[in-house]
Amino acid sequence: MKISNPFILNRADPHISLYDGQYHFTASVPEYDRIVLRRSPTLAGLVDAGERTLWAATPEGPTCSLVWAPELHRIDGTWFVYFAVAPSREIRDDLFQHRMYALRCRAVDPMQGEWELAGQVDSGIDAFCLDATSFAHRGVQYYLWAQKHPDIPGNSNLYLAPLRDGLYIEGEPVMLTRPEFDWEVQGFLVNEGPSVLIRHGRVFVTYSASATDERYAMGLLWADADADLLDPASWHKSPAPVFVSDAEREVFGPGHNSFTLAPDGVTDLLVYHARNYTRIEGDPLWNPDRHTCIQPLRWDADGMPVFGRPQREVEIPEATR
Incomplete structure (x- = not known):
């Protein structure tokens, strides 16, 4: 199956997940005023699939403005969508007020x-936060997100904690990474948009860094699958970005990724x-032209992901019969 990039227009922060043979797609809409969901039995079908609005921002109050980066997760038989939202467009101390x-x-x-709006996921740190994801590993459900810490310079770091009932953080959050390398501090000091892939005996976490223009790029963390994921010493961090802009192919600011499986059930996308x-x-915030793209992820002989260059035309492996 051939797919051309951009794959889905005007949808930033894309999240595609595969449940029960159906692909589900959600993302930030340019108006930042609602959460939408598409579904299709095929990847290609997501382009024209009908879109349901699951929830809209309230007229006022803490959930009235700038709805960002929804993600759909199935946890213990219940569906959850995690998202960031602000009480206004006001900026304080150089940051929006998202929770x-x-x-x-x-x-x-x-x-x-x-x-239904289940409520706020309270991290215990009353500060700007966004871009949550969740994953299960070794019988533990984890919550992974980006947040400003009042005592740490910069816009956001990545934190990890166990999650109970899909809504409640357990214990003290652990910081996995903060902006420290030159490529992570271009325009803004940002580590955000984490996504998890567990393969080849390791837990991989991708994330995005710097301003959301052509300087935006992706980084990589990894830990041994048998390690204590709540011990920061278990994690390794690539000093160089793993996925960057490609002027020759006219792809700029690739990031805020997710992972899904190709129809063959084997190939990671x-x-x-x-x-x-x-x-x-x-204002770059209101620019609608961040588009969803998709391409196969490769692996090297040591079981490490190879992201390569952004591709304009891709071949997605079909299901085998």
Whole structure:
């Protein structure tokens, strides 16, 4: 199956997940005013699939503005969507005022069931936070997110903690990474947009860094699958970015990725957003031209991911019969 990038237009922070033979897609919409979900039995079908609005920002209050980066997760038979939202567009101390919240749906079918605002996911640090994801490993459900720490310079670091009932953080959050290398501090000091892939005896975490223009790039953390993931010493960090802009292919600012599986059930797919130009007119926040892209992820002989260059035309392996 051939797919051209951009794959889905005007959808940033893309999250594609595969459940029960169906691909589910959610992402930030350019208006930042709602959470939407698409579903299709095929990847290609996501492009034109009908889109359901699961929840819309409230007229006022803590959930009224700038809805960012939703992710869909199935945890213990319940659907959750994690997302960031702010009480206003006001910037204080050079930061927006986002906090993390969760939607919940107890029905089997997320496209038909009733969704409710389950509440805030409180990290214990009352500060700007965003871009949460969740994953299960060795019988523990984890919550991984980006957050500003009042005592650490910069915009956001990555934190990890166990998660109970899809909504409650257990214990003291552990910081996995903070912006420290030159490529992570271009424009803004940012580590955000984490995504998890467990393969070849390791737990991999990708993340994005720097300003959300052509300087945006992806980094990589990894830990041994048998290690204590809540021990910062278990984690290794690549000093260089693993996925960057490619002027020759007109792909700029690739990042805020997720992972899914190809129809063959074997090939890992990298899902990310990018622009195809650098001259952004007006406020970059309101520029709608971050598009969803997708391409196969490769692996080297040592079991490490090989991201390669952004691709404009890709071949996605089909299901085998």
